Amino acid sequence: MRQYVRRMTKVVVAVIALSVLGACSNAGQDTSKPTPAPSASATDKVAVYITKRRDPSQGPSVDGGVDVTKPADLAKLRGATPDFIAFIRQELAKDTKLTARDLAKNHTSREKEGCDSLVDLAVWGATPNVATGAVWECANGGYESIWARRDGRWREVAGSQEGWPCAELRKYRVPAEITAATCLSKPSSWDQEPYYGPKY
Helix, strand or coil: CHHHHHHHHHHHHHHHHHHHHHHHHCCCCCCCCCCCCCCHHHHCCCEECEEEECCHHHCCCEEECEEECCHHHHHHCCCCCHHHHHHHHHHHHHHHHHHHHHHHHCCCCHHHHCCCCCEEEEEEEECCCEEEEEEEECCCEEEEEEEEEECCEEEEEEEECCCCEHHHHHHCCCCHHHCCCEEECCCCCCCEEECCCCCC
């Protein structure tokens, strides 16, 4: 019994000694497990400007949005990132110049065409990495657009006049809050299914 007690005493002393040594060697170090970085796509803040999502096969894809027809309208993009607002400013200037040139080339004008503006960039919503809306140009018509931030720069990555394929919306991780209520199950058909957003 005494021998057993002696052995146990030695074991306890050894364990204490190892614990002390370990504590000394880890002094000044953070031994807690690091918290995994959250997915940026899953945690992006969404600035929503539309008031209602619709089925695009029955008419407009959405109600509402911010119509940017002049630089002063950019102030309405509350919640959008400064780099996205700067991008829309550049797109507005570029499209306005091109539309005016096209009208002049065709010997017409905004007034003759009955347009309220040369260009209307309707923004439906934006996150720090993706945004949706529609582009309209006087006498040229319009289309729906997806803008995305790639390699540190915003650009238009997709356009459509017939609704969005579900795969396209998921490819660019478009939140459900800023696009139509449904999407195309297959790009070549009008088969619709509810769109609930990207899968994280």
